[in-house]
Amino acid sequence: MSKYETIIGLEVHVQLKTATKLFCGCSTKFGAEANTHTCPVCLGLPGALPVLNKKAVNLAILTGLALKFKINEFARFDRKNYFYPDLPKGYQISQKDKPFCEHGKLEITIDGVKKEIGITRAHLEEDAGKLLHSGSSGQIGDAEESLVDLNRTCVPLLEIVSEPDLRSPAEAFEYLGALKSILQYIGVSDCDMEKGSLRCDANISLRPFGQKEFNPKVEIKNVNSFKNVKDALEYETARQTQCLDSGEKTFQETRLFSAEKGTTTAMRAKEESNDYRYFPEPDLVVNHITKEMIEEIKKTLVELPAVRRSRFVTAYGLPEYDAGVLTASKAFADYFEVCAGLNKNYKAISNLIMGDLMGFLKAAGKDISDSPVKPENLVKLVKLIDTNIISSKIAKVVFEDMFKESADPEDVVKAKGLVQITDEGAVGKIIDKVLLENPAIVAEYKSGKDKVIGNLVGKVMKESAGKASPGLVNKILKEKLSN
Amino acid sequence: MNYTGLKALELAKLIREKQITSKEVTMGFIERIKQKNVKLNAFVNEEFEGAIKTAENCDNILAIGGKELSPLFGVPIALKANMCSEGTKVTCCSKILENYISPYDATVVEKIKKAGMPILGKCNMDEFAMGSSTENSVNGPSLNPWDNSRIPGGSSGGSSVAVAAGLSPLALGSDTGGSIRQPAACCGVVGLKPTYGRVSRYGLVAFASSLDQIGPFSGDIEDNAALLEIIAGYDKRDSTSINKEVPAYSKYLNKSLKGMKIAMPKEYFIKGGLAPDVLEALNSSVEIFKKLGAEFEQVSLPHTEYCLATYYIIATAEASSNLARYDGVHYGYRKKDSKSLIEMMTKSRAEGFGNEVKRRIMLGTYVLSAGYYDAYYLKAQKVRTLIKRDFDRVFEKFDCVLTPTTPASAFKLGEKILDPIQMYLSDIFTISANLAGVPAISLPCGLSDNKLPVGLQLIGKPFMEGELFTLAHAFEKAYGWKNTVNTEV
Numbered sequence: 004m005s006k007y008e009t010i011i012g013l014e015v016h017v018q019l020k021t022a023t024k025l026f027c028g029c030s031t032k033f034g035a036e037a038n039t040h041t042c043p044v045c046l047g048l049p050g051a052l053p054v055l056n057k058k059a060v061n062l063a064i065l066t067g068l069a070l071k072f073k074i075n076e077f078a079r080f081d082r083k084n085y086f087y088p089d090l091p092k093g094y095q096i097s098q099k100d101k102p103f104c105e106h107g108k109l110e111i112t113i114d115g116v117k118k119e120i121g122i123t124r125a126h127l128e129e130d131a132g133k134l135l136h137s138g139s140s141g142q143i144g145d146a147e148e149s150l151v152d153l154n155r156t157c158v159p160l161l162e163i164v165s166e167p168d169l170r171s172p173a174e175a176f177e178y179l180g181a182l183k184s185i186l187q188y189i190g191v192s193d194c195d196m197e198k199g200s201l202r203c204d205a206n207i208s209l210r211p212f213g214q215k216e217f218n219p220k221v222e223i224k225n226v227n228s229f230k231n232v233k234d235a236l237e238y239e240t241a242r243q244t245q246c247l248d249s250g251e252k253t254f255q256e257t258r259l260f261s262a263e264k265g266t267t268t269a270m271r272a273k274e275e276s277n278d279y280r281y282f283p284e285p286d287l288v289v290n291h292i293t294k295e296m297i298e299e300i301k302k303t304l305v306e307l308p309a310v311r312r313s314r315f316v317t318a319y320g321l322p323e324y325d326a327g328v329l330t331a332s333k334a335f336a337d338y339f340e341v342c343a344g345l346n347k348n349y350k351a352i353s354n355l356i357m358g359d360l361m362g363f364l365k366a367a368g369k370d371i372s373d374s375p376v377k378p379e380n381l382v383k384l385v386k387l388i389d390t391n392i393i394s395s396k397i398a399k400v401v402f403e404d405m406f407k408e409s410a411d412p413e414d415v416v417k418a419k420g421l422v423q424i425t426d427e428g429a430v431g432k433i434i435d436k437v438l439l440e441n442p443a444i445v446a447e448y449k450s451g452k453d454k455v456i457g458n459l460v461g462k463v464m465k466e467s468a469g470k471a472s473p474g475l476v477n478k479i480l481k482e483k484l485s486n
Numbered sequence: 487m488n489y490t491g492l493k494a495l496e497l498a499k500l501i502r503e504k505q506i507t508s509k510e511v512t513m514g515f516i517e518r519i520k521q522k523n524v525k526l527n528a529f530v531n532e533e534f535e536g537a538i539k540t541a542e543n544c545d546n547i548l549a550i551g552g553k554e555l556s557p558l559f560g561v562p563i564a565l566k567a568n569m570c571s572e573g574t575k576v577t578c579c580s581k582i583l584e585n586y587i588s589p590y591d592a593t594v595v596e597k598i599k600k601a602g603m604p605i606l607g608k609c610n611m612d613e614f615a616m617g618s619s620t621e622n623s624v625n626g627p628s629l630n631p632w633d634n635s636r637i638p639g640g641s642s643g644g645s646s647v648a649v650a651a652g653l654s655p656l657a658l659g660s661d662t663g664g665s666i667r668q669p670a671a672c673c674g675v676v677g678l679k680p681t682y683g684r685v686s687r688y689g690l691v692a693f694a695s696s697l698d699q700i701g702p703f704s705g706d707i708e709d710n711a712a713l714l715e716i717i718a719g720y721d722k723r724d725s726t727s728i729n730k731e732v733p734a735y736s737k738y739l740n741k742s743l744k745g746m747k748i749a750m751p752k753e754y755f756i757k758g759g760l761a762p763d764v765l766e767a768l769n770s771s772v773e774i775f776k777k778l779g780a781e782f783e784q785v786s787l788p789h790t791e792y793c794l795a796t797y798y799i800i801a802t803a804e805a806s807s808n809l810a811r812y813d814g815v816h817y818g819y820r821k822k823d824s825k826s827l828i829e830m831m832t833k834s835r836a837e838g839f840g841n842e843v844k845r846r847i848m849l850g851t852y853v854l855s856a857g858y859y860d861a862y863y864l865k866a867q868k869v870r871t872l873i874k875r876d877f878d879r880v881f882e883k884f885d886c887v888l889t890p891t892t893p894a895s896a897f898k899l900g901e902k903i904l905d906p907i908q909m910y911l912s913d914i915f916t917i918s919a920n921l922a923g924v925p926a927i928s929l930p931c932g933l934s935d936n937k938l939p940v941g942l943q944l945i946g947k948p949f950m951e952g953e954l955f956t957l958a959h960a961f962e963k964a965y966g967w968k969n970t971v972n973t974e975v
Binding site: 049050054091280281287 | 568588806813854
């Protein structure tokens with residue numbers, strides 16, 4: 004057991020799902036040709052003025068409600084001033100003193116124990132552009148040429164800042180998962196780290212147990228998956244432990260994570276950091292968030308993952324584990340509920356989704372929304388198993404066709420002649436043949452080695468091309484062997 | 487025929503009645519610009535080709551009996567060099583934007599174009615509207631047409647010279663702390679700073695966002711009212727513009743002043759704060775107003791002494807941020823062959839901006855810095871609220887506030903350029919209206935001892951530009967101001 008307590012806080016930037024940018028009418032679509040989704044406003048041209056996207060405000064408030072935030076009655080934008088080539092105005096429009104949301108919380112489950120994590124604030128801000136550097140390192144310092152793509156400039160971001168309430172990298176990982184799940188549930192963001200619609204900076208410091216004040220925090224940047232966050236934090240925990248053990252002092256700094264090396268390296272000390280000279284954005288007016296607005300937005304709030312999870316346990320009798328896996332993603336939970344509306348063998352549906360469907364989707368790199376297996380077909384498969392038309396073993400074969408060819412399982416079974424052999428006489432004949440061909444195994448069984456029956460069952464199933472009903476095979480085989 | 491002595495509405499009438507064509511009028515002004523501008527330096531960007539095209543288009547529309555034409559249809563106008571107009575240079579009279587061409591129209595420019603008004607070009611100004619004399623222009627100063635050794639005022643000095651010297655019947659300016667009213671006073675023309683939010687700022691290159699406002703320059707009140715009606719109105723592209731109907735300002739003209747109450751703030755008339763000849767002109771003006779039936783009372787605007795300091799904190803703070811975009815990266819002047827990004831940015835800015843602009847950026851950066859914000863910027867915002875309340879209180883009882891526009895008539899070129907504080911003090915009477923966001927108009931009210939125009943300022947209630955026109959129009963008729971330089975050969 005370490006003598007140090009780990010203190011972690013996370014800053015998560017999520018791109019809100021709006022069709023247009025935060026302060027202009029340009030498209031937010033990812034992957035367009037460079038600088039095509041731009042206009043005088045997001046290019047920061049002289050004379051252009053920002054106009055706030057109301058949809059983004061609604062999504063910020065919706066997030067606020069889902070994360071149990073206090074929604075500020077008056078929210079204001081501020082300018083964060085700094086020079087960088089990806090920031091065409093020389094300032095970022097963000098929020099400092101009056102964000103839309105303050106004092107939220109999120110419940111996580113760690114080793115079966117529930118824990119509440121405080122969230123300091125959630126504020127709206129505009130994204131910066133993207134720089135591309137040619138030259139040896141790909142960094143701006145030694146670039147031969149640098150190009151700027153301003154398509155991303157002014158795209159709406161919600162920055163969600165947690166309290167320093169997380170006590171381990173594992174908790175941080177859980178927090179991120181729970182947060183992502185909620186954000187996807189309420190549909191405010193795609194939370195796609197690859198496309199940059201979710202980004203995370205982690206702050207971490209260690210202190211001896213019992214010490215009240217925090218030690219200087221280290222901010223880790225450049226982490227682009229939840230696993231990387233966990234890895235980076237684990238590395239930092241070890242590094243800072245070593246520092247403290249050897250009597251060194253840690254100091255406030257920003258460190259970059261390298262996913263390949265699994266290490267962090269110093270980027271800059273806080274002394275060199277900017278004074279952002281925040282002041283209220285004079286080009287925008289104060290936002291008055293009325294109770295009526297909040298009530299309207301509340302109406303669009305869907306059932307959140309934690310609530311849905313317990314409902315899955317109570318209403319469908321699913322194990323906690325299944326309920327957790329299924330409700331982690333709204334799309335999977337919705338898929339399950341469509342199936343559950345068609346067939347009452349909930350556990351069988353859950354098994355098929357969690358086992359076969361999730362596996363196939365992952366291997367194919369597909370999203371549940373593009374699943375070739377539609378809920379109608381999935382429940383048909385459940386019915387084929389339940390009515391003994393096919394065995395669960397055969398079901399695996401059928402599912403493959405259902406996925407690869409978007410096929411109806413009944414058609415697959417018919418076309419391939421996969422109907423289970425449930426006729427006692429027919430099964431008996433196959434067994435007789437197998438027994439005749441394997442006298443040694445039969446002798447072993449008869450000498451008291453019960454276990455070898457499995458071997459015989461396998462041979463019978465193989466002989467029947469998997470179609471024999473496994474229950475029937477077991478029953479008849481035992482009868483014949485005891486004779 | 488010499489059109490340059492005619493007022494804009496008269497020209498509009500002649501054009502509408504097809505006694506003259508818009509093209510003839512436009513060509514007439516172009517001729518005069520060609521004659522006079524070499525010396526006066528009012529225009530820094532001549533856009534004659536476009537102006538003639540617009541004029542011809544107007545004439546074509548008239549020829550086919552076009553209906554619902556704007557009251558100033560076919561009448562040329564000049565813009566200030568900080569107003570964006572598609573495909574033209576918008577330099578703000580700064581080296582940093584010397585080759586910048588705007589790809590879009592400001593809302594006011596759209597409105598001007600929609601009203602069928604040929605744009606003659608853009609007028610000289612202090613760089614980024616920072617100054618009171620146009621001496622801070624990269625294009626050199628404009629000259630006062632009344633006395634070429636004197637400044638025309640600023641920052642919209644080119645616009646006021648253009649109207650005063652008959653180079654354009656109308657012009658637009660922008661006013662952050664007096665930049666329309668002070669040059670109007672110096673050049674003997676009418677200049678209005680509308681209520682903050684009355685005219686869209688979209689496409690006006692920002693100096694200080696919470697103070698900037700576009701307004702009209704004209705030879706008289708009637709023209710001014712007609713132009714305001716065209717440019718005013720809510721604009722969804724400017725979140726600070728106000729969604730309030732634009733009244734027909736012409737209906738506020740030719741009205742009686744009987745019973746109207748005018749306040750004279752004692753802080754604006756303190757001993758030594760005002761040149762004797764200005765005070766004399768003001769006193770005679772008060773007598774005229776009284777004869778017209780207006781009632782006067784002395785009042786106090788107790789926070790007046792803090793206006794200048796408050797202004798130079800808020801305006802510079804906003805400017806330091808607004809001008810951050812000129813970094814040599816995306817457009818504008820870039821220092822060539824820089825060895826690093828930082829060098830490119832700092833040298834582009836060091837070489838691209840003039841001294842006054844750099845002075846204000848430094849001031850603004852300082853007052854926003856960590857550790858100083860509360861003492862300067864936050865405090866200034868609180869004082870600004872108090873200044874606003876001073877006006878609210880006065881407007882409970884009075885229709886307007888009357889003050890001089892400037893402490894003295896136009897000073898000599900070079901006289902104050904090395905003394906920023908003296909230069910800043912020339913806006914001492916105009917700054918409060920920007921801080922309070924209220925409308926204010928300057929109109930000629932007399933001549934100084936050395937035969938230079940003296941301006942009178944009327945400050946009104948928010949969105950009550952109409953009442954200011956009522957008062958100013960009655961005064962103008964009774965006083966009978968005569969511009970003697972607009973037809974001068």
